[in-house]
Amino acid sequence: MNKIIKKEYFSEKVVKLVVEAPLIARSRKAGHFVIVRVGAKGERIPLTIASADKDKGTITLVVQAVGKSSSKLCALNEGDYITDVVGPLGQATHIEKVGTVVCCGGGVGVAPLLPIVEAFKKAGNRVITVLAARTKELIILEEQMKTNSDEVIIMTDDGSYGQKGLVTQGVEDVIKREKIDLCVTIGPAIMMKFVSLLTKKYNIPTVASLNTIMVDGTGMCGACRITVGGKTKFVCVDGPEFDAHQVDFDEMMMRLSSYKDME
């Protein structure tokens, strides 16, 4: 049982939860995730850790209400308890000084992108962050990103904020303007697919952080399996980050829809 210390709405459907989890706060690194369960009949769902406070013993999760389980989690309030939080799981992001890094996130993928932006900046890289959303209200964590990036570019589908256009346009503008050594992308699978196609064209190494269906999250069930470079990989233990140019995004999107007609 883990207590919710603080709850904040980023938008109508996106919630930030600060959760008591001292052991996880102490051992987590950028890129790690937790498995969360709400209620005795609850489902186990993976959520990337957005940030952590070792001293206060808390971790921060950013949750978008999309299905039954994420909606249940979003409906919890300050002082409520999450039935189970276990982690940190997955491989941490490989951080090193490479030069200029473009970090691009879409939707709720922006939350797990934040610790990666922070870590690359800290490692001495020039970090350009591209944030994308459908509309202005859905842009989250802009201030925190600005603090940790050399430049933040905002893209909205409807042009209500920043530039009008998709994340790929924002990224391509940067690529055309200067030399990029690494691209990191987190967001909906379709977005990562197109970012990956774009950077492949320019031969820029790209890392995608994947969020798939999981049950146990510890390498036991294989529900999260994907194809990377023609080989089956488990997102929970081999990932969640992979060489985006090797990931079969079409298969991943197909697998994400496994239980769609059951919800």
Place this chain on the structure above:
Amino acid sequence: MDNKEYLASERAQSWREELRKSKSNKERTQIKRVHMNELAPAYRITNKEEVNQGLTKEQAMTEASRCLDCPTPLCMTGCPVQINIPQFIKNIERGEILEAAKTLKETSALPAVCGRVCPQEKQCESKCFYTQKMGKDAVAIGYLERFAADYERESGQISVPEIKIHNGIKIAVVGSGPAGLAFAGDMAKYGYNVTVFEALHEIGGVLKYGIPEFRLPNTIVDVEINNLRKMGVEFITDCIIGRTLSYDDLHEMGYKGIFVASGAGLPRFMGIPGENLIGIMSSNEYLTRVNLMDAANPESDTPVIKGKHVAIIGGGNTAMDSVRTARRLGAERAMIIYRRSEEEMPARIEEIKHAKEEGVEFLTLYNPIKYIGDEKGKVKQMLLQKMELGEPDASGRRSPIAISGKTELINVDEVVVSVGVSPNPLIPNSIKGLQVSKWGTIIVDQDTMRSDIPDLYAGGDIVRGGATVILAMGDGRRAAASMHQALSGKA
């Protein structure tokens, strides 16, 4: 007193002698082996009630009287945890069932579990005098074990094993499956302060997520776990050693010995085209959804596909558990696809029999080579390769060979791949200097279960790569004995 002398002295007790004289061996051997009472197949596939209904006291006492109380009990040589089999069976024969249960618990932490899931026909019962010398059906040792454990539980007079004075030494156990529980029970008996760390939200490991309710009800596992709690064992869920807490953290917290029983992990797939289509999953995933997450219950948030034409790939106990689960979730056609013949199947005979009674089809000498999906990516067909048996391979079983040109296409809407697992990489990856085999199993001394890190012991599937509940428990017991020896030698 060594074990042999101890057994002889027990056998020499006057009540055992009297019991032996009360019936002639001829009379005993004339009695036919008892039949397990079972639910009718047509009824049991509509629910998850336990199929085996156990023996009545009369049935158990009669079956117990078949046992000849051999001077050299061969049966015990077949038991990985060396249960004093004649002593517990003779207690049943004289009607002292609670005494029988106590005898079981001297050596087995989970008798009600073992009575249900042990492959007795390959262990104790295969060594029974009846099997070895008379060509008759063995004494039903497994049924009797289950009877004694169930009787004790239902009597409400569960005995808690005697605990030596607490020595204040802290011991950590990684994983709460059969190996971890057996180890924890023994160490608690020796007087240690035992903490069991479990990664999942439930205690019991494979007994909870793997073995279905109709073969091993969760309530029975919980009773055995509560028994360990009464012995002072502490359980912590949602805690992954190597992640939430490191090996070094455990040292800092004062743990003097660590037993790793983290179990099997990564499910194996066959690497054939279409294997990642929707509706194809590992048996670990399928069983975890249904057993641990209760996904067949409409109140559960976890979904599970309830296929109408379900194929299970493999011939082990996990495959049988999966196919029988599929039947209970409404599969009209539930099939076992196995590349050898039924003779080579690793599953227990009882599981195969139960599956057949429940209408499961056995497609033996078939091997899947390709899956075909619909426009949404859902599996709709599988291509099977017809096989034949060749010469015996490394496993001693005749190896399956493809018959060229002979394939068959069949319709399926769900496939469960049950072709084995690899050890869980979480622990081996997180402890520096731990020696691991090329299969990813932790290397230990076979007798002491000690790894090359002096305070780290390991057992169960993380060492064996995939075995049975009872072998895992045997590992746990051996590790406890040798860790106790090492720690008390230092003291």
